[in-house]
Amino acid sequence: MLGRKLSLARVTWRGATWGALFGVFALWLVEAVPMIAVGAGNAAVWLVLALVTAGLVLAGFFAGLLLRWLGALPPRHRWIVGTALALAVTLTYYAGTTAGSLAIFVSGAVVLGSVAGGALGSWFWRRRRISVAVFAAAALGLLFGLRWFLVDGNDAYVASPEWAGDAKALDAEDPSKPGGFAVKTLTYGSGSDQRRPEFGTQVAEAFRTASVDGSKLVEQWTGAAGWARTRYWGFDAKHMPLQARVWYPDGAGPFPLVLVVHGNHDMEEYSDPGYAYLGELMASRGFIVASVDENFINGSVASNTLGIPEIFLQKETDARAWILLEHLRTWKAWNAREGHPFFGRVDMHQIALIGHSRGGEAVSVAAAFNRLPYNPDDANLRFDYGFDIRTVIAIAPVDGQIHPAGRQTEPRNVNYFVLQGTEDGDMLSFHGSRQLERIKFTDERDWCKTSLYIRGANHGQFNTVWGRSDLSGFGGHLLNLRGIMPAEAQRQVAKTTISAFLEATLHGRSEYLALFRDTRTGRNWLPPTDYRNKFEDSTHRFLATYEEDIDLTTTTAAGGSARGENLDAWGEQWLKLTWGDLDTSAVVLGWNAKKETPSYTLSVPAAAAPKKDDVLVFAMGNMGETPATFTVELVNRGGEVQRTVPLRLAPPIVTNVYKASFAARVPKSELVFQSFEVPVNGSEVEAVRFVFDPSVAATVALDDVGVRTPRQMAR
Incomplete structure (x- = not known):
């Protein structure tokens, strides 16, 4: 049996039990202290704290009974291990973290606490050199874990001094400054x-x-x-x-x-x-x-x-x-x-x-x-x-x-x-x-x-x-x-x-x-x-919202059409977020690095053509890990092409919410749209063409292509 392989001295087991108890108690303090600090004036908080503490101890006892097959563990030690398991379940229930991360921390605290306590107990009994070495290793493990647990994190926030590029600053009063009223x-x-x-x-x-x-x-x-x-x-x-x-x-x-x-x-x-x-x-x-x-x-x-x-x-x-x-x-x-x-x-x-x-x-x-x-x-x-x-x-x-x-x-x-x-x-x-x-x-x-x-x-x-x-x-x-x-x-x-x-x-x-x-x-x-x-x-008039039907070649504006060339991905999707749907559909366009230039063209029916001073608008989100560079071409009915300077769609912003990926298995980024505007010089636009840089593979979502009529916001 496993118990015969771990036939340790009573004093060793006693130390291991106290060490495990210390680990469980420390973890519970992490929860209890903030509760007391904030809710000390609410008698219900004290009652709930007492009931949950008693419930954990009782749950630990019954969990210990289920661990009897681990014959190597004395009854009291089984109780502490069972309490640790009950604590892990409690933390998992509320914390929003994965069971894996909690299992690592709780089991780590209990195991290392047991080893350190057992080694310390053995030091008083025999084999002092071995005991000191084992205790030192376990203590270092605990200290390292404690340090990681208590520090604020590893990936520091860094400002982006070039975030605005060469964009022109708005010529208006700073809205964050106090106004003229007392x-x-x-x-x-x-x-x-x-x-x-x-x-x-x-x-x-x-x-x-x-x-x-x-x-x-x-x-x-x-x-x-x-x-x-x-x-x-x-x-x-x-x-x-x-x-x-x-x-x-x-x-x-x-x-x-x-x-x-x-x-x-x-x-x-x-x-x-x-x-x-x-x-x-x-x-x-x-x-x-x-x-x-x-x-x-x-x-x-x-x-x-x-x-x-x-x-x-x-x-x-x-x-x-x-x-x-x-x-x-x-x-x-x-x-x-x-x-x-x-x-x-x-x-x-x-x-x-x-x-x-x-x-x-x-x-x-x-x-x-x-x-x-x-x-x-x-x-x-x-x-x-x-x-x-x-x-x-x-x-x-x-x-x-x-x-x-x-x-x-x-x-x-x-x-x-x-x-x-x-x-x-x-x-x-x-x-x-x-x-x-x-x-x-x-x-x-x-x-x-x-x-x-x-x-x-x-x-x-x-x-x-x-x-x-x-x-x-x-x-x-x-x-x-x-x-x-x-x-x-x-x-x-x-x-x-x-x-x-x-x-x-x-x-x-x-x-x-x-x-x-x-x-x-x-x-x-x-x-x-x-x-x-x-x-x-409310002035937006949409050429394509990708929600009217399941035909890739039609547009929201009656009489319009869509065409893709040299694309490895072209399809309409109901988009997803990290949690749930985004509640919109978009066209997803993707291409591999190649010599042929990928493009996506929307024909513009006469009834939906931009008017004088209108602005072409669209939203685009990057679904890959690399930036996407593209130009927009406005093709007039006479064949004249108005081409923008190259536009850049940055990759998704990588998040670092948790210290480590095992703490919570959530994606590092999610789809977020960026709006673009292109002035329309003249009228009679016959087509809008998105021309993508073929040198770098990318995948983008395009949505809400249309025109906006600039006007003042009425009160």
């Missing part, structure tokens, strides 16, 4: 918040708000977990407060209204103060900004750290959206109430919603709900809002947490801007690009939608409370934090682009739209890193 602040809320005096006793009478009944829009605010949540906050789902921090200009107004909402985070570590940098900036530039408190919907530190679903509220995204609309109802009442401090000072025809993470999906849902008479899943909940929400901005949003009436959310006729970082340890996929694809423009007003993909940005640094690590506990130590750009640089991106988008869409400063058509025009304002931007407005 900024005032206040808070509004229930007046009875037992956790935060700024929403409790410090709220002025004019800004005290009534609670709202959100019980129809959340699940799991029931039972023991619901009781614990109610006990912590002092209210239940039927009495949700309307509370926010406000930054506003010292002036008569009226000023556009901007609501900002956070996403899911430890509810004990309040998220709403984390957007003060945006509130102060935008208030100085003539906007009223309210950072909305929805912390009471978030998961507790116990659930966020341990992944216990019973403590999470379920299907709460619609509640996050609905609460925003209830806040707008409050602002509308204040603006209309004579004698109120905000009487007549709010421009209720110029409203924007900004959301981060789950809040990033909630703002899109709110924009959709805003135009509905009833909750699409329950007509017993009447909406009837109809606010003039003109702009929606999503920061690293989730997508697909909610499907109203079983469908994807498709807001219409709203300006939309989404930001996403490459080093996001929470949202490993650019889900906001899916929402971008689904937004449609169906009326005659001026609208636009745009995205920005930012190398080096993570999830949390957009909020000053959330910080640098996007995962807590064990999972957080697997992230490559050195690959993240400095916090101030990341927030500079947010300040510049969010301010510019609000100025363009709510203040009518259309000159800032150039920043979203080509990010390089912001070279004087933005940190030097790599960006990918996609832009579309």
Whole structure:
């Protein structure tokens, strides 16, 4: 038997048991200490911590019984090994990492701890030289693993000083600089918040708000977990407060209204103060900004750290959206109430919603709900809002947490801007690009939608409370934090682009739209890193979107045709992201290095031909690992060819979210589109031809080929 081969002295086994116990205890501390640091004021956190600890010990006992076939292990040691296995299962359940990475760390800590402890025990018994050598080797292994576990990472973020090339800088005022208004602040809320005096006793009478009944829009605010949540906050789902921090200009107004909402985070570590940098900036530039408190919907530190679903509220995204609309109802009442401090000072025809993470999906849902008479899943909940929400901005949003009436959310006729970082340890996929694809423009007003993909940005640094690590506990130590750009640089991106988008869409400063058509025009304002931007407005007339049929030779514009030459790949595909679909179809074109020049040509029917001053637009994404160089030829009906200078499509941005690939098996990059624009000199364009450099093999996705008519953004 294996036990006879490992017939070690009792003192050796005793040392091995203590060593293994130390390894398991150290791993558990990695989880427990952050819980206590954040949630010490919540009795439920202590209760959950105690129950899970007891559960691990009990699970270890039963797992040890299953290990009896390992006759070499004494009973107590089997118990410790079983506890380690139970801990591995627990960590795997919540951490978002693969079972393989956790197995390596947990088994490594237990095995090396056992060896070190056993060697130390043997030192007191006999064979001291061998014991010292074994102990030293095991201790070095533990120290090396501990060092790797605790350091911030290996692949450091490096700026890209040449990122903008020779692009011309936009001749406009820096949108990240404070404007001309002095900024005032206040808070509004229930007046009875037992956790935060700024929403409790410090709220002025004019800004005290009534609670709202959100019980129809959340699940799991029931039972023991619901009781614990109610006990912590002092209210239940039927009495949700309307509370926010406000930054506003010292002036008569009226000023556009901007609501900002956070996403899911430890509810004990309040998220709403984390957007003060945006509130102060935008208030100085003539906007009223309210950072909305929805912390009471978030998961507790116990659930966020341990992944216990019973403590999470379920299907709460619609509640996050609905609460925003209830806040707008409050602002509308204040603006209309004579004698109120905000009487007549709010421009209720110029409203924007900004959301981060789950809040990033909630703002899109709110924009959709805003135009509905009833909750699409329950007509017993009447909406009837109809606010003039003109702009929606999503920061690293989730997508697909909610499907109203079983469908994807498709807001219409709203300006939309989404930001996403490459080093996001929470949202490993650019889900906001899916929402971008689904937004449609169906009326005659001026609208636009745009995205920005930012190398080096993570999830949390957009909020000053959330910080640098996007995962807590064990999972957080697997992230490559050195690959993240400095916090101030990341927030500079947010300040510049969010301010510019609000100025363009709510203040009518259309000159800032150039920043979203080509990010390089912001070279004087933005940190030097790599960006990918996609832009579309309501003037776009599409020649080919690749969603009309399955015929490769037809185009969206009736009468047009497509032709490929010298291509090794030519097909239309429904595109994928790291997680799920991109929600758009495109043509995929690929070629190997060869002498023949590959090309792809779209014939342009007369009805779809560009008009004077129109611009050819298209989006292209690199699906390979090498840059793709190409030119665009506009062929006039007389045979004259307008040829661009060579254009370069950079390869996908390689991400380094985790310290090592075994920590989480996720792709190093994903497909992100880049917009291009080509001026049309003259008219009568008969064909558009993409001519690719044949010297380097590449594969690209081409989508949304059409023309844009430049015009001013109307307010």
